[in-house]
Amino acid sequence: MAIEFRKDLFADERDDDLNEIGKPTQRQDMLGHVTGRSPFYDDHLFDGLCHIRCARSPHHHARIRRVDTSAAERMPGVRRVITARDVPHNLNTLLSLLDFGLDDEELIASERVAYKGEPVAAVIADTERQAREACRAVRVDWEALPHVLDVEEAIKPGAPAVNPAYPGNLFVYHGKYDHQKLRYGDVEAALRTADHVVTGRYQMSPIEQAPIETCGAIAAPETNDRFVCYTSTQALFFSLGTAVKLLDVSSARLHFIGGTVGGGFGGKVDSLHEPMAILGTMLTGRPCKYMFDREEEMQVGAPRGAERWYLTDGVMNDGRIVARKFVGYFDAGATTRLSSYAIIKGVGHLPGPYTIPNVYADVYCVFTNRTPATAMRGFGVTGVDFAIESHMDEVADTIGMDPIELRILNAYRDGDMKAHRRLAKNTALVECCQVAAGKAGWGLSQAARAASSLTGGGGARAELPAFTATDEHGRVAGFSSGSYAQGGRPAEPTGRGDPRPAPGSAPRPEPRHEPPRHEPPRHEPSRTPEPRREPAYAGAPPRPEPPSPAPPAPGEPPRRAPTRFSSISGLRRR
């Protein structure tokens, strides 16, 4: 079907002189795919390639009393069996490269497993078959522990503790709260004055990215004590940084080669395979391949996480939504991976593409004994958008209003203040609704047809609420706001059983959030500045000055991870 471009809309906002956007173009890898010549990582052949397979937990949650690899080591073709103590720095969190979150995940479990399929040992053998047979010969003395698989069960008192880094089964945001808060106006007061209060509960199950090419990597020795790694990763430098940290080597010794990704969709950022393949090569001196089989891809490969949302809307008889409250639960599974970040992203999106004067959100990143969740196409927004749009229909039904008219009435418009305290621009929901209704032959009122994203916004709608109700519920102690990742390197590989700061314990001295960094003074670009379209933050507090970098506190250990992307916490100043 031909694409229809509606260039009549917002024509004056666009210079139509782009060479690619808006024009059909061929994907650069398409020719290779259709001729069968795209080289995938598994196409790289090495003489004497060894195969790595993992012995995995059959339990959702268990203590590892003992791992006996002696029988497996004696099996034919077995070069080596790797366990937790062979991993040089066996503790990481994926986002430590972005300095976000505590290290909370081992490459190979040492004392405890917290999800079904978590690896406890890895066998390196001459053939895949031999590796599988040896995996079956790895004897593990398990002590099954109570497990929890539901987000709301996991945060009840007495629930099994899933992740020692976060004893309350909740990720800690900004070192302060056990959830991500959004406070904008006074939702409770507005709900009291609303004509109708509409509540709803929505949830989304995990979704597996299910790539045709399962995740994997091949490592091999190179000259000069270096290692080459061919990988399916969709985040090459992310995987490189993760391997560097887990293996405690210089990045100069690792040569990563990516390229064709046989289906990523977010499922190939977790960087589990590259460190394992390189470790195997380091320990055996042989080329090693570590690759999920299909069953592992589905059971152990991280999916888009499950979400559960409770929405409460305050609505007037004329259809204006005056308050919207969210309580959300993201199921991170056993470790954080990218779920904590997904929430930051999702909360910035609330309350959806609507202008609502009072918005409130508590969003929890919950640890359960399920497969850790990770990225997938728009993660953090997809689930709550489903909840929001389903709820819009419920609201329309409650007050007897056409659901598209309700959306147009409440749609954000250019110049409106959003709940995350940025002014909306380039909004287009109104026009989307009008075009969709037209295509569907759905009748709209004269007012809805006349509405525009360009008009009706700004003015009073650009102002921050006169009063925003704040609270301290969910406050935790003992966590620091920045530099979550422990400073310095532990003297020895750190196990899961590490004592961690627990809520209620004395807070540690807070390390700085930003590394000392002297930015050159910014110069305005020379092109003509855009005309200001909105009253500049009327009623808003004055913009804070960028914090001047403080010198490092004396005696503070050097940080272990780079901080190139510190804006991820959402605290970036603009």
Added chain:
Amino acid sequence: MAVTVETYATLAEAQRAMAGGRARFLGGGTILMRALNEADPSISTIVRATDPALRQIRPEGGEIMIGAGVTMAELARHRDTAFLAPVARVIGGPQVRAAATVAGNLFAAAPYGDMAAALLALGATIETADGRRQPIEELMRPSGSGAGGLVAAVRVADPRGAFHFCKVSRVKPKGVSLISIAALLPRPGGRIERPRIVFNGMGPRPVRAAEAERALEGRSLDAAAIAAAARAAAEGFDPPDDALASAWYRREVAGVHLARLLTGIR
């Protein structure tokens, strides 16, 4: 450990080679080869037989004799098995149909086994390598001990228009079945006589819906009889929860799809 492949000219020789109990018989390989390619450590010896009789379809004594190694594609295009073509055509894609065999389908675990369901509804007879014959029910019984030997052929009578089949899948074409329904509804004199209704996907093996059969016995195929059969459809079943559907969903839709199948019959 290396995998051994042994090839025999006759099924009887293959049967003897399998006596140790460790070997696996290779039919079309659509299931076995997949496991072998994934280095399933439980496979060490593969036995195959090249007897051309295994690939034959021929009328014999008022029945159709279908060799164990006849593929879905052959079944779909052979004149004598036209009544099975609607079943054969919805199993797998073209590559799978070119390889998958009739006897292989008898032993394929859920969610496979649509052809087995059809043959159970048709009241087929199983013939083993040593010439014994047994009703297919013996083979399909969940607690049964199997065929007691390699299957050589399946014998089935042409149902002469009384056989009906539907497959319910989420992906079309080529999706595996959530459930499939095979029904043999002879109607001499307009009334249903000894119906056989089989569900696949409502348990580990294809199984007859005894209550639905009872609801149809002796009745004409009208709205009231169809409604009664639909109500009884899921009775006595313990369907699985799996990646395709929950047990609850299967119980809910079993009667709906049976009613649709029956309503579509002229």
